[in-house]
């Protein structure tokens with residue numbers, strides 16, 4: 072899978088994909104992430120990419136022309152399955168969307184900044200608008216990193232048995248159960264006995280019960296259907 076990300080602050084995206092599972096996904100050739108600097112595609116003086124809103128009001132608006140130049144240039148060599156605009160007024164991202172997007176070949180993400188982007192770009196180029204939650208970020212970069220990480224780790228072959236996505240919270244609409252490792256006793260705090268029993272039927276049952284209990288207490292909304 073290829074994920075191309077258009078941004079005016081490419082520096083923010085240098086770190087998130089250079090380590091751990093995202094790094095391995097790229098090394099294995101299963102994921103390619105390209106960060107594209109919008110300013111390199113503008114034909115305006117001083118690499119301008121934003122301007123005052125028509126009708127007045129606070130904040131700047133990202134201009135349509137640099138965005139279209141960038142997208143159309145990329146589209147010469149890549150067919151995108153989705154053109155995703157990261158914006159707080161988009162559909163709230165969840166695991167189901169991550170699963171769905173992990174099956175695509177090519178994704179283009181556009182990070183918003185300032186007061187937003189010219190609506191005509193959204194109308195004519197964007198196929199999906201996604202938010203990562205009900206709070207406001209300074210720009211879409213961190214949201215693009217969140218999507219790329221959650222989608223990238225689901226690509227077949229990225230995770231091994233040890234890091235399997237099957238036991239993740241949300242994968243079956245349940246939160247993950249508690250986990251423990253050595254030592255068996257720390258400051259007189261003991262690991263639940265069942266985990267030390269070697270009885271895998273009991274262990275599996277305990278984990279399901281814990282998942283259900285945790286979900287009931289913390290996220291009862293997940294159990295409604």
Ligand code: 6GU
Nearest residue numbers: 157158203204206208214
């Ligand atoms: Cl995608 N962008 C911004 N700027 N803020 C957000 C967001 C996205 N998702 C939640 N808050």
